[in-house]
Amino acid sequence: MSPFQVVTAGSQGSSAQPVSPHNVSHRGGEANPSAQALKDKFAAAVKRVEVIWGETVVFIDPASASTVIRWLHDDPSQQYDYLSDVTAVEYRDAEMPIEVVWHLRSLPYRRFLRVKAQIPKGQPLEIDSVYDIYRGADWLERECYDMFGIRFKGHPDLRRILMWESYKEGFPLRKDFPLRGRFSRSEQLRQALAQNPEARYSMEELSIANAFEDLPEDMRKRLDKGVRTGE
Amino acid sequence: MANRTVEVELSTTGLDAQGRAQRVPLVTNDGGSAVSVEPPPGMEPDLEGEHMLINIGPQHPATHGVLRLVLELDGETVVRCIPHLGYLHCGFEKIGEYRQYNQIICWTDREDYLNSIGNNVAFALGAERLFGIEITARCTVLRVIACELSRVMSHLVWLGTTCIDIGAFTPFLWAFQQRERIYRMIEKWVGARLTTTATRVGGMAADIPSGWTDDLRHFLKTFPNTVDEIDRMLTRNAIWVGRTIGLGVMTPDEAVNWGLSGPMLRASGVAYDVRKDFPYLDYETYDFDVPVGTNGDVYDRYLVRMEEMRQSVRILQQAVDRLPDGPVNIDDPRIILPPKSKATSEMESMIHHFKVVMEGPRPPIGESYVAVESPKGEKGYYMVSDGTSKPVRWRIRPPSFVNLSAIPKMVEGHLLSDVIAINASIDIVMGEIDR
Numbered sequence: 001m002s003p004f005q006v007v008t009a010g011s012q013g014s015s016a017q018p019v020s021p022h023n024v025s026h027r028g029g030e031a032n033p034s035a036q037a038l039k040d041k042f043a044a045a046v047k048r049v050e051v052i053w054g055e056t057v058v059f060i061d062p063a064s065a066s067t068v069i070r071w072l073h074d075d076p077s078q079q080y081d082y083l084s085d086v087t088a089v090e091y092r093d094a095e096m097p098i099e100v101v102w103h104l105r106s107l108p109y110r111r112f113l114r115v116k117a118q119i120p121k122g123q124p125l126e127i128d129s130v131y132d133i134y135r136g137a138d139w140l141e142r143e144c145y146d147m148f149g150i151r152f153k154g155h156p157d158l159r160r161i162l163m164w165e166s167y168k169e170g171f172p173l174r175k176d177f178p179l180r181g182r183f184s185r186s187e188q189l190r191q192a193l194a195q196n197p198e199a200r201y202s203m204e205e206l207s208i209a210n211a212f213e214d215l216p217e218d219m220r221k222r223l224d225k226g227v228r229t230g231e
Numbered sequence: 232m233a234n235r236t237v238e239v240e241l242s243t244t245g246l247d248a249q250g251r252a253q254r255v256p257l258v259t260n261d262g263g264s265a266v267s268v269e270p271p272p273g274m275e276p277d278l279e280g281e282h283m284l285i286n287i288g289p290q291h292p293a294t295h296g297v298l299r300l301v302l303e304l305d306g307e308t309v310v311r312c313i314p315h316l317g318y319l320h321c322g323f324e325k326i327g328e329y330r331q332y333n334q335i336i337c338w339t340d341r342e343d344y345l346n347s348i349g350n351n352v353a354f355a356l357g358a359e360r361l362f363g364i365e366i367t368a369r370c371t372v373l374r375v376i377a378c379e380l381s382r383v384m385s386h387l388v389w390l391g392t393t394c395i396d397i398g399a400f401t402p403f404l405w406a407f408q409q410r411e412r413i414y415r416m417i418e419k420w421v422g423a424r425l426t427t428t429a430t431r432v433g434g435m436a437a438d439i440p441s442g443w444t445d446d447l448r449h450f451l452k453t454f455p456n457t458v459d460e461i462d463r464m465l466t467r468n469a470i471w472v473g474r475t476i477g478l479g480v481m482t483p484d485e486a487v488n489w490g491l492s493g494p495m496l497r498a499s500g501v502a503y504d505v506r507k508d509f510p511y512l513d514y515e516t517y518d519f520d521v522p523v524g525t526n527g528d529v530y531d532r533y534l535v536r537m538e539e540m541r542q543s544v545r546i547l548q549q550a551v552d553r554l555p556d557g558p559v560n561i562d563d564p565r566i567i568l569p570p571k572s573k574a575t576s577e578m579e580s581m582i583h584h585f586k587v588v589m590e591g592p593r594p595p596i597g598e599s600y601v602a603v604e605s606p607k608g609e610k611g612y613y614m615v616s617d618g619t620s621k622p623v624r625w626r627i628r629p630p631s632f633v634n635l636s637a638i639p640k641m642v643e644g645h646l647l648s649d650v651i652a653i654n655a656s657i658d659i660v661m662g663e664i665d666r
Binding site: 026053 | 326485487489490503507512615633635636666
């Protein structure tokens with residue numbers, strides 16, 4: 001009747017039907033086989049492996065993030081071809097390093113792996129981009145930059161995505177950022193009123209249609225100075 | 232005969248010697264009748280190679296929320312697309328760091344508001360993994376029912392609004408009638424239609440009322456007729472096929488690499504469904520198919536979503552047949568509130584009530600990422616706990632955010648009117664994208 005058949009992605013490695021996790025233990029348990037493979041391959045870069053609630057976490061050296069993830073993506077015995085998420089974690093304890101977290105999935109092997117890189121305190125918040133491995137990392141890394149201020153080296157277009165470009169208060173998800181914002185309400189209101197909702201296009205967009213010359217004089221002056229408002 | 236210039240309103244656009252646009256005043260002769268000004272010979276507008284900038288949104292019904300697309304057009308063909316987001320950003324993840332786990336559940340309603348009860352379930356599953364809780368058998372089946380009902384609901388909204396975007400009005404009414412029936416059932420169950428907040432860590436806010444399963448069975452019996460009706464109306468409709476086939480094609484490799492999920496990914500021929508590949512809520516014990524497309528275009532996404540509604544009906548049928556009796560909530564006074572009657576009459580229950588409300592349940596130190604198959608795709612909640620009653624980090628993995636990031640790739644080279652169809656096929660909810 002239906003033109004569709006039961007299809008599951010996992011065809012290599014694990015032929016058994018997966019089951020819902022039940023009674024997983026807090027720490028320990030069977031680790032993802034990729035963790036051991038990573039230890040064998042990158043002995044220096046892999047710092048430690050943990051299993052928390054049945055999920056394997058591999059802590060790697062931030063300098064080798066791109067290399068390790070590229071190997072996980074390309075190696076035929078791993079095939080982590082799907083990037084679920086890129087995000088970061090900052091702890092309430094100010095001594096703890098900021099962590100960049102990648103959630104990777106191998107669709108052929110039905111595996112899930114969490115890769116973490118800890119950026120030590122005092123070092124610049126920079127890490128390799130995985131944009132050229134996974135195109136899906138494009139907006140995820142931009143969001144991570146927008147919220148945490150982590151610069152992804154090699155990302156072609158790293159700019160704010162959820163906040164507007166002229167946002168000056170910092171990075172909202174950092175723990176030193178107060179819940180109501182860094183500026184006072186009156187300052188936030190003043191800045192909001194100073195925005196010009198007419199100037200809705202960036203210079204890059206205006207260059208498309210040579211529309212810059214047609215703008216009013218004051219708007220051209222402001223855009224010349226690099227100010228971009230209304231966004 | 233002397234010509235004189237009249238009002239500016241009468242002027243038309245012409246071209247100057249350099250070929251640039253300029254205003255040409257209309258002229259009248261002495262008798263007062265208008266004399267048109269022919270452009271000088273050889274100055275016909277030549278627009279070849281000149282690109283146009285067009286702005287869609289953020290206040291535009293066809294962008295399904297406050298999405299703004301800046302398009303570069305060559306004639307009617309899209310050369311480049313620059314999306315702008317963030318108009319609905321309200322910092323859910325930041326607010327979550329200041330709330331107890333049960334208090335965050337009401338925020339999950341508001342992100343993907345077409346699938347609110349499914350988000351409640353997803354968040355509760357993530358929190359329960361973090362707490363190390365095993366939920367009861369009845370609760371598991373009730374949550375499956377909640378998830379599948381909300382999948383049907385979300386797909387119906389997608390179907391109706393996409394039909395409107397493409398120019399068909401009738402299926403919209405049919406779809407919304409059925410959606411209204413589901414909303415009535417949800418309202419009977421949890422008391423709210425859209426902002427359900429139906430789950431709690433360790434259980435549900437409420438058990439289903441008596442007679443509710445009869446409503447559900449009646450719905451399951453009659454609802455497939457509507458799907459068939461819409462199917463008959465659209466699937467072989469020349470206009471529908473012409474407006475959807477071959478648009479926004481993503482090959483399987485591209486779709487995986489761009490991180491697409493849900494019907495977007497499966498329409499491209501990749502059979503990744505979280506319910507099958509990384510099951511939760513005992514989905515592996517249900518008998519259902521995963522529809523997979525072949526071309527990865529807008530038409531295949533439509534077919535996949537239509538079939539998913541039928542498969543959801545199958546799952547719901549099995550779930551309602553196996554619904555066991557027993558408690559809905561787990562038996563742990565540190566996590567679940569005691570019944571109100573006990574809290575007002577027994578000392579211990581009152582203390583537990585006070586502790587759960589004021590301090591909140593505390594998970595051990597740890598972290599969990601739980602993904603579910605939401606109607607839009609892989610929806611993940613990543614929670615990190617430092618042992619206090621509030622999470623250190625609460626991260627939403629929004630499927631429509633990642634799906635939408637492929638829109639520049641999908642619309643380039645298509646016509647302006649196809650941008651609307653492609654954008655509709657992604658099934659975006661801006662509340663989830665901007666959070």
